[in-house]
Amino acid sequence: MARRITYMQAINEALAQEMERDPTVVVFGEDNAGGAGAPGEDDAWGGVMGLTKGLYHKYPGRVLDTPISESAFIGAAAGAASSGLRPVAELMFVDFFGVCMDQIYNQAAKFRYMFGGKARTPMVIRTMYGAGIRAASQHSQSLYPIFTHIPGLKVVVPSNPYDAKGLLIASIRDDDPVIFFENKVLYNVEGEVPEEPYVVPLGEAEYVREGDDVTIVAIGRMVSMAEQAAEHLADEGIECEIVDPRTTSPLDEETIFESVENTGRLVVVDEANPRCSLATDIVARIAQNGFDELKAAPKMVTAPHTPPPFSPTLEDLYVPDPERIAAAVRETIGSGVAR
Amino acid sequence: MTEVAGASELSKEALLEAYRTMRTIREFEERLHVEFATGEIPGFVHLYAGEEAIAAGVCAHLNEDDYVASTHRGHGHAIAKGCDVKAMMKEIYGKADGLCHGKGGSMHIADLDKGMLGANGIVGGGPPLICGVGLSSKVRGTRQVGVSFTGDGGSNQGTTLESMNLAAVWELPVVFVIENNGYAEATSTNFSCKGLDIAKRADAFGIPGVVVDGHDFFAVYEVAGEAIRRGREGGGPSLIECKVNRYYGHFEGDAQTYRAENEVENLREEKDCLKLFADRVTSAGLVDKEELEKIDEQVKTLIDEAIEEAKAAPAPKENDLLTDVYVSY
Numbered sequence: 001m002a003r004r005i006t007y008m009q010a011i012n013e014a015l016a017q018e019m020e021r022d023p024t025v026v027v028f029g030e031d032n033a034g035g036a037g038a039p040g041e042d043d044a045w046g047g048v049m050g051l052t053k054g055l056y057h058k059y060p061g062r063v064l065d066t067p068i069s070e071s072a073f074i075g076a077a078a079g080a081a082s083s084g085l086r087p088v089a090e091l092m093f094v095d096f097f098g099v100c101m102d103q104i105y106n107q108a109a110k111f112r113y114m115f116g117g118k119a120r121t122p123m124v125i126r127t128m129y130g131a132g133i134r135a136a137s138q139h140s141q142s143l144y145p146i147f148t149h150i151p152g153l154k155v156v157v158p159s160n161p162y163d164a165k166g167l168l169i170a171s172i173r174d175d176d177p178v179i180f181f182e183n184k185v186l187y188n189v190e191g192e193v194p195e196e197p198y199v200v201p202l203g204e205a206e207y208v209r210e211g212d213d214v215t216i217v218a219i220g221r222m223v224s225m226a227e228q229a230a231e232h233l234a235d236e237g238i239e240c241e242i243v244d245p246r247t248t249s250p251l252d253e254e255t256i257f258e259s260v261e262n263t264g265r266l267v268v269v270d271e272a273n274p275r276c277s278l279a280t281d282i283v284a285r286i287a288q289n290g291f292d293e294l295k296a297a298p299k300m301v302t303a304p305h306t307p308p309p310f311s312p313t314l315e316d317l318y319v320p321d322p323e324r325i326a327a328a329v330r331e332t333i334g335s336g337v338a339r
Numbered sequence: 340m341t342e343v344a345g346a347s348e349l350s351k352e353a354l355l356e357a358y359r360t361m362r363t364i365r366e367f368e369e370r371l372h373v374e375f376a377t378g379e380i381p382g383f384v385h386l387y388a389g390e391e392a393i394a395a396g397v398c399a400h401l402n403e404d405d406y407v408a409s410t411h412r413g414h415g416h417a418i419a420k421g422c423d424v425k426a427m428m429k430e431i432y433g434k435a436d437g438l439c440h441g442k443g444g445s446m447h448i449a450d451l452d453k454g455m456l457g458a459n460g461i462v463g464g465g466p467p468l469i470c471g472v473g474l475s476s477k478v479r480g481t482r483q484v485g486v487s488f489t490g491d492g493g494s495n496q497g498t499t500l501e502s503m504n505l506a507a508v509w510e511l512p513v514v515f516v517i518e519n520n521g522y523a524e525a526t527s528t529n530f531s532c533k534g535l536d537i538a539k540r541a542d543a544f545g546i547p548g549v550v551v552d553g554h555d556f557f558a559v560y561e562v563a564g565e566a567i568r569r570g571r572e573g574g575g576p577s578l579i580e581c582k583v584n585r586y587y588g589h590f591e592g593d594a595q596t597y598r599a600e601n602e603v604e605n606l607r608e609e610k611d612c613l614k615l616f617a618d619r620v621t622s623a624g625l626v627d628k629e630e631l632e633k634i635d636e637q638v639k640t641l642i643d644e645a646i647e648e649a650k651a652a653p654a655p656k657e658n659d660l661l662t663d664v665y666v667s668y
Contacts, residue, residue: 075467116440
């Protein structure tokens with residue numbers, strides 16, 4: 001049986017293997033060693049979640065702690081990427097991007113275009129997203145749609161350990177800036193992960209489950225929610241096809257379209273808020289380019305248009321769950337026209 | 340022969356090169372001022388005239404593989420770092436064979452092959468980038484140095500202050516040059532910096548900071564040389580505040596009613612870095628007046644040609660809209 005490791009271990013392994021392969025790969029962020037200048041262990045933490053633990057002593061001088069100065073060190077990632085390194089910066093929670101957005105959307109994302117194609121900006125920003133650990137409004141958002149909107153950025157949202165490793169390796173080797181979204185609830189989820197390095201290409205969706213009745217597009221943690229819903233629905237005789245885009249930018253529109261051609265029905269599950277989100281984007285693109293294939297109006301299952309709440313009772317209501325997904329699927333089955 | 344401070348290590352060729360750089364920037368900017376008024380140049384243009392001694396004095400110490408990160412007032416830095424003047428002019432006119440193929444314009448002129456990391460439309464955008472250059476040099480062991488130019492306005496951005504601290508913490512081979520031209524857009528440094536020396540902020544980060552007369556090429560050359568050598572030899576970052584003046588407004592079209600009457604006329608009379616340079620090198624007998632006049636003529640011809648060629652150059656094609664960025668939709 002293939003080796004099983006967690007989503008977090010898979011990401012650590014991708015970092016280690018890329019640092020081993022390429023001496024220009026450097027890792028930095030707040031507490032990425034975790035103990036710089038302190039009297040105790042100089043790598044006490046290995047990141048706030050311990051994800052980068054072990055890299056500091058293995059790759060001397062290439063794992064750096066930073067002051068809590070996101071503008072400076074995210075901008076430094078862009079400058080380093082422009083001058084010979086492949087930095088992987090960690091920006092702890094996606095909620096914190098507000099303090100350094102300029103360095104991402106005005107600087108890194110635009111260099112290649114503004115400079116007439118002469119710049120390469122091979123940098124990755126790893127960040128945690130998503131609700132589910134009672135971290136409240138400023139540590140729980142799913143802001144990948146904001147970055148998906150910005151030309152020049154690539155946006156990756158892995159849903160399982162295998163993809164996390166392969167997509168991170170692909171991201172580090174990519175010459176464009178990549179924002180790599182790690183779901184904090186998935187960190188301890190185990191899956192089969194090959195020991196050798198491998199690449200999962202950016203912009204290639206995956207069929208997670210095949211079925212002929214309804215297409216469910218889900219990303220990140222929502223993939224497992226969709227799988228649970230599909231199990232229940234199979235008992236009712238409804239066969240769901242689940243497509244995981246894996247990256248929101250580039251988006252593998254063709255695979256989604258191919259599935260909708262097969263099923264004629266579409267449900268998009270997105271942990272982000274409902275306006276200008278991945279869900280609205282995919283539904284809009286299918287409405288524009290695949291309207292004739294649809295047997296019923298597409299459905300969106302998303303967080304409500306509220307900040308993530310703190311109370312466990314409320315947070316559990318906030319995140320889309322298998323019941324809501326199944327209900328949306330039943331609605332789309334029960335409505336529409338014969339084509 | 341009179342002693343010229345800071346000039347002792349400069350050969351005659353280096354002096355003439357410095358003068359050529361400053362004269363090229365001046366002529367480039369003076370001509371842009373005239374041409375902009377005709378309406379033929381699109382967008383925003385911010386002129387560097389008056390500040391030439393800083394770009395020339397700093398960049399004289401830099402190798403081609405060293406980097407500079409610039410500002411919205413970036414033409415001077417680009418010229419001093421060796422960017423092609425004619426390609427720059429075409430870029431400002433938005434033409435296909437401009438330095439950035441017409442996609443950047445005045446505010447984003449860049450040439451990474453020359454170590455020019457870009458003019459920058461965002462005030463305070465450059466200092467974080469130069470920290471990355473410093474990190475890259477340090478990790479790869481290349482002894483490259485990065486210099487960020489920032490205005491007095493940009494000195495009050497969090498990015499600049501964060502970057503000075505990060506550079507100090509990581510002991511990076513970088514130099515933060517503050518070009519204090521007295522105005523952040525229309526707001527005086529007497530207001531926005533309380534009239535205090537920005538260089539003193541270096542103390543708070545534990546790095547060296549000095550104030551220098553930004554009109555004086557030799558003074559800039561000397562302090563920049565020291566800071567750049569320190570960075571290259573592993574001594575960490577430095578801050579240099581150059582007190583200087585600009586001859587034109589924040590942007591072309593700025594009526595400059597916030598300035599004193601005759602302010603610019605007086606500056607041109609008393610603080611012209613080119614005049615100061617020429618007086619000193621000729622009176623010291625280091626260079627003949629005729630040699631400088633010959634450069635003036637050559638530069639004028641170069642800029643005439645640059646303007647003429649830029650006007651005649653073809654615009655980008657429709658297909659160019661979608662190149663140099665991945666598009667998957």
